Amino acid sequence: MFLDLSQFREPRTHVERTYVPDGGGVVHGLTPQGEREAFRVMGPVRLSFDLLKDGTHYRLAGTVATRLSLDCSRCLEPLDFPVDGVFDLLYVPHTENVAAAEEVEVEEDDLGTAYYRDERIDLGQLMREQFYLAIPMKPLCRESCRGLCPQCGTNLNTGTCACTNSWTDPRLEGLRALAGRRGGEA
Ligand SMILES: [Zn+2]
Ligand SMILES: [Zn+2]
Incomplete structure (x- = not known):
């Protein structure tokens, strides 16, 4: 070539x-x-x-x-x-x-x-x-792509799984704990 x-x-x-x-x-x-x-x-x-x-x-x-x-x-x-x-x-x-x-x-x-x-x-x-x-840094099949369930790997565009509702972002959990502590001090 x-x-x-x-x-x-x-x-x-x-x-x-x-x-x-x-x-x-x-x-x-x-x-x-x-x-x-x-x-x-x-x-x-x-x-x-x-x-x-x-x-x-x-x-x-x-x-x-x-x-x-x-x-x-x-x-x-x-x-x-x-x-x-x-x-x-x-x-x-x-x-x-x-x-x-x-x-x-x-x-x-x-x-x-x-x-x-x-x-x-x-x-x-x-x-x-x-x-x-x-090519884009993060290609998307569509803007609204729902991705994979981070726990079980189900493609959320085409299916649902039991764990979606109970799963919470650990980073959010951390923030929530922090907010709670701050609230307690005030
Ligand atoms: Zn996609
Ligand atoms: Zn799942």
Whole structure:
């Protein structure tokens, strides 16, 4: 999933790529080995961008679109999450990294700066980063998701359990005890 930069000689080239996930929702080359993602890829990943070459600097400006599946942060059920991301990234050679870091920061203030090495750009990493930028910290299957019973694990969107009514938040219990003590002193 690398973009070989040696094939680009023109100042501007349009690039289109499509990556199809396997049955497990994994796009090969997108996830570093041994890592677990917070998402599964449910449809083809469509990458479309202009590649602008300026010496050893490459600017990639375009879109990435796909359909992800995330786990609801309350009830853990899967939910569909479409991604339609826009990116504008400047890739500089990794060797310039240290020396030019400050310069790049000032010059390219509103552009994301990334690094490439061995004359190739890791498109898997690019897409993965765009996915993580797009997905919410706490995904919800719906705003009103009631989550799981903290005691027995019943999904409270689809069922009820006996323990829901008797369960009280231990933090609230602590506050109540504190309030009671304060009341006694007054
Ligand atoms: Zn939920
Ligand atoms: Zn319960």
